[in-house]
Structure formats: C-alpha cells, structure tokens
Amino acid sequence: MKNSRYRQVFHFLGMAAVVLSLTCAAVHICNYLLVDDTGSYTRLTMHELYENEENIDTLFLGSSHCFRAYDPELFTELTGKTAFNLGSSSQHFDTSYYLLREAAKYNDIQTVYLDMHYKFFFVNKESRDLVQANIISDYMRPSLNKLEFLTQVSGAEHYTNRMLPFRRDWQKLVDIPYVREVWSKKQTDAYKNYEPVVNEHEYYAGKGFVRSDAVFDPESVTWWDKFPSAAEEMNGDGAYTNSCIQKIVEFCRQNNIRLIFVTAPSFGKYLDAVEPYDAAYGYIKAMADQYGVPYLDFNLCRKERLNLSEEYFLDVDHLNGKGAEAVTRLLARLDNEEVDVDEYFKPWYDEK
Numbered sequence: 501m502k503n504s505r506y507r508q509v510f511h512f513l514g515m516a517a518v519v520l521s522l523t524c525a526a527v528h529i530c531n532y533l534l535v536d537d538t539g540s541y542t543r544l545t546m547h548e549l550y551e552n553e554e555n556i557d558t559l560f561l562g563s564s565h566c567f568r569a570y571d572p573e574l575f576t577e578l579t580g581k582t583a584f585n586l587g588s589s590s591q592h593f594d595t596s597y598y599l600l601r602e603a604a605k606y607n608d609i610q611t612v613y614l615d616m617h618y619k620f621f622f623v624n625k626e627s628r629d630l631v632q633a634n635i636i637s638d639y640m641r642p643s644l645n646k647l648e649f650l651t652q653v654s655g656a657e658h659y660t661n662r663m664l665p666f667r668r669d670w671q672k673l674v675d676i677p678y679v680r681e682v683w684s685k686k687q688t689d690a691y692k693n694y695e696p697v698v699n700e701h702e703y704y705a706g707k708g709f710v711r712s713d714a715v716f717d718p719e720s721v722t723w724w725d726k727f728p729s730a731a732e733e734m735n736g737d738g739a740y741t742n743s744c745i746q747k748i749v750e751f752c753r754q755n756n757i758r759l760i761f762v763t764a765p766s767f768g769k770y771l772d773a774v775e776p777y778d779a780a781y782g783y784i785k786a787m788a789d790q791y792g793v794p795y796l797d798f799n800l801c802r803k804e805r806l807n808l809s810e811e812y813f814l815d816v817d818h819l820n821g822k823g824a825e826a827v828t829r830l831l832a833r834l835d836n837e838e839v840d841v842d843e844y845f846k847p848w849y850d851e852k
Contacts, residue, residue, distance in 0.1 A: 530673070535638070535665050538685040539697050541567070542588050542632075545708040546639035547694050549584065549603065552707075556607040558583040558835075560708070561596040562615025562764075568818045569764035570613065571828045572707040578832035581610070585708030590632040592620055593744035598649040600748060602640060604755060611758045611835070614748060616795070618763075618780035622736035625653075638665050702814075711821040716767065716813035724773045730780040742787070749791045761788050765798040765808055765827065770816035777849045796834060796841065797849075798827055805844045806830055 537543045545567075558581050560570045566587030575583040586599045596614060603609060633653055640646040650663055672678045685691060696704040702712035752759040761784065771777045781797055788795035798806060812823030819827060833839060 530664075530670075535669065536682045536685070537635075537638075538682075538691055539699070540635070541697060541704050541710055542635050543639055544694055544697060544704050545586065545588070546636070548707060549586065550606070550641065552584065552606075554582045556584045556603060556609055557581040558611045558613070559600070559603055559607075559609050560585040560587060560613045560615070561591070561600060562587045563591045563617055563620065564589045565617050565764040565818060566591070566615040567708055567710050568712065568814065568820075569615070569824050569827050570831065571705070571709050571711070571824050573705070573709070574825060574828045575832055575835075578829065579835055581835070583707070587615065587708060588632055588636055590620075591636075592623060592633065592653075593741050593748065594625075594653045595633050595636055595649075597744050597747050597751070598645060598653075599636065600751060601645050602643075604751075604757075605643075605645070609755070609757050611760065612748075612752060613760050613762050613831075614745075616761045616763050616784045616797075618730060618784065619733050621741050621783070622734050622738045623741065624736070625740045634665070634668070705821075709824070711824065712814045712818075714814050714820055716810045716815055716820070718767070718769060718810050721816065724769065727770065727773045730774045730777050733774075734780060734783060745787065746791075749793065759793050761793050761795040762831070763795075763797040763799060764819065765801070765806070765823075767810065767813050767816045768808075771799060771849065775850070781849055794841070796831070796845070798830070800845045800847075800849055801830070802844060802846060 558572070558575065558579075560566055560572065560583070564587065567585050568587075570583075570585055570587075572583035572585050575581070584603070586596075586603060588595070588599075591599075600609075600612060633649075637646060637650055640649065689695070696706070698704075701714035702710055705711040749759060751757075763781075763784070777799065781800065784797070785795055806826060808819075808823055808826065812819060812826060814820040814823075830844070834841060834844065
C-alpha cells in the first residue's frame with residue numbers, strides 16, 4: 501500500500517514536471533516569435549552586464565539622459581576605474597534600485613552616480629508607463645531580486661504583461677508577416693552574437709552607453725513657450741519616488757558604496773523656457789543635503805568649466821556624443837574627492 505502511494509506521488513510529480521517544462525517551452529517560443537527586441541539597447545546592456553568579466557567599480561544609473569551623457573569607457577580611460585552605464589529609457593527610481601541590487605550581486609561596486617532628472621520625481625506609481633520597467637525585467641536573470649522587481653513596482657493587474665513578455669503583443673500571433681519578419685531578424689549573426697545596434701544617427705557604443713552623431717537645431721523648435729515649467733512638472737505627490745531614492749541611499753550605505761547625485765545637462769534655452777529651473781534644483785539639493793549625498797547638477801556649471809552650445813546636444817534634453825565626451829571628462833576630474841566643486845558650479849542656475 502505504501503509503495504503504491506509513493507508511486508502515485510512520483511507519477512504526479514513527473515507529470516507536473518512535464519507540464520511545467522512544456523509550458524516554459526511554449527512561453528519561450530511565443531517570446532521568440534512575438535517580441536521584436538532586435539533594435540533594443542537594453543538587451544545588449546543587460547547581456548554585457550552579465551557577461552562582463554571585469555569588476556565594475558563605478559556604476560551609472562538613470563534614464564535616457566544617463567545613458568547618453570556618461571561614457572563609461574572614456575571614464576575608465578581617464579580615472580583608471582572600470583565603469584558601466586545601466587541607464588535605460590524612462591528609468592524610474594524603483595527600476596534604478598533593483599538594477600543597483602542586480603549589479604551589486606556580481607560586482608564590488610565602489611561608486612554609484614544616480615542621475616536625478618526632475619521630470620521623474622512626481623510620477624504616480626499607478627499611472628506611470630511600465631513599458632521600460634517591463635523591458636528591463638525581460639532580460640534579468642531569474643532570482644529573488646527579479647521576482648521582487650516583478651511584483652513590487654506594479655499592481656497584480658500588470659503581472660501577466662510583466663512576467664510573460666509575449667502577452668504585450670499576443671494579438672500579433674496571427675499576423676504571419678510580422679512573425680516571419682521577427683523570425684528572420686533573429687536568425688542573423690548580428691542578433692545571435694549581440695552585435696551593437698546601429699540606428700540612423702546613433703549606435704550602442706558598449707557598456708550601456710549610446711552615442712549619437714546627430715546635432716541639435718534650435719531653429720527646428722517653434723514651441724519654446726509651450727514647454728511646461730519645472731514647477732508644474734514637480735507638482736504632485738513625490739512620496740513613492742522619495743521612498744525609492746531612500747532605498748538606494750540605504751543600500752549604498754549598507755554596502756559601503758559612495759553615492760553621488762548628478763543631473764545631466766539640458767540645452768540652455770530649454771531651461772530658460774521651463775523656468776524656474778531653480779525650483780527643480782532646490783528640491784533635489786534639499787534631498788541630497790537630507791541624506792548627506794553630494795549633488796552635481798551640470799546645468800549649474802560655470803561657463804569656463806563647461807560651455808555647451810547646440811553642437812553638443814541631440815535635442816533639448818539629451819547630449820550627443822560630443823556633449824557626452826565633454827561631460828564625462830569633467831566628471832572624471834570631479835570624481836576626485838579632494839576637488840573643490842565650488843570652483844566648477846554656481847550656487848543656483850539663475851544666479852542673481
């Protein structure tokens with residue numbers, strides 16, 4: 501009787517294992533056929549993070565302002581410290597927190613530069629766009645950190661889309677031309693070997709950095725007076741964002757990581773259009789002082805230290821490759837803790 505009971509249990513477990521294996525295989529096939537990530541910078545960044553054989557000393561975290569502003573290879577060349585840029589499009593601070601934890605599992609990180617763009621401070625957790633957080637989690641290795649990331653940054657109603665990437669494009673399953681195109685692009689050596697993605701004016705330059713050769717034309721912008729002011733953008737409840745930043749601060753303290761807040765520069769005329777920019781700077785500076793964290797806002801750089809005209813920008817809010825080189829060179833000098841930052845920065849943007 502006992503042996504019969506054991507056989508039933510083993511049979512059940514065997515069947516469960518078969519069902520689970522078939523389900524995982526089906527999910528993998530659907531993801532492969534429906535998710536077109538052949539042009540994804542994030543796929544390359546996460547792959548390079550996991551395959552990186554050098555210890556990462558310095559980590560950059562933030563949105564597209566981050567991965568277009570700080571060139572880790574140039575930073576390493578100038579400082580001798582290995583660096584990596586884990587920025588991603590529309591990266592919210594909760595995503596930055598889980599990426600920091602993920603990177604710290606594999607590296608003895610010494611310094612984190614956290615980009616503090618003011619537009620992300622008053623984003624409501626329930627209403628924000630989860631697309632980019634989903635894309636990050638798609639490429640994270642299975643772990644408790646990934647499971648927590650999947651379940652904590654969104655409500656249960658989003659779990660299906662977060663945990664099953666193909667679910668976001670499931671309606672394309674019957675779109676045979678689309679499926680054939682995705683299949684064809686994924687059969688190329690470039691995709692299989694994680695070769696850099698190259699677009700019209702920009703390309704993945706390695707270690708998370710995206711370099712653009714485009715040059716901003718201010719004359720192409722005719723709606724300078726239509727940009728919402730910094731004060732308007734920062735109107736709301738920032739409790740969730742603040743709680744995420746606090747987690748980052750505490751994680752760095754617990755792991756003896758030097759944390760520095762930074763803000764990548766925007767085009768001067770744009771900052772004048774969204775005045776008062778000092779409202780944004782003052783808010784972040786107060787938070788930095790509260791946590792005892794240094795804050796380098798490159799919008800406040802003195803002209804003799806960093807003078808960025810339109811030829812250094814991709815658009816009003818992002819640097820091109822030339823701008824990233826200028827900012828990275830300056831940051832490499834400031835990385836020395838003995839440097840007097842007051843020689844490089846004004847106390848306020850609108851210094852009067």
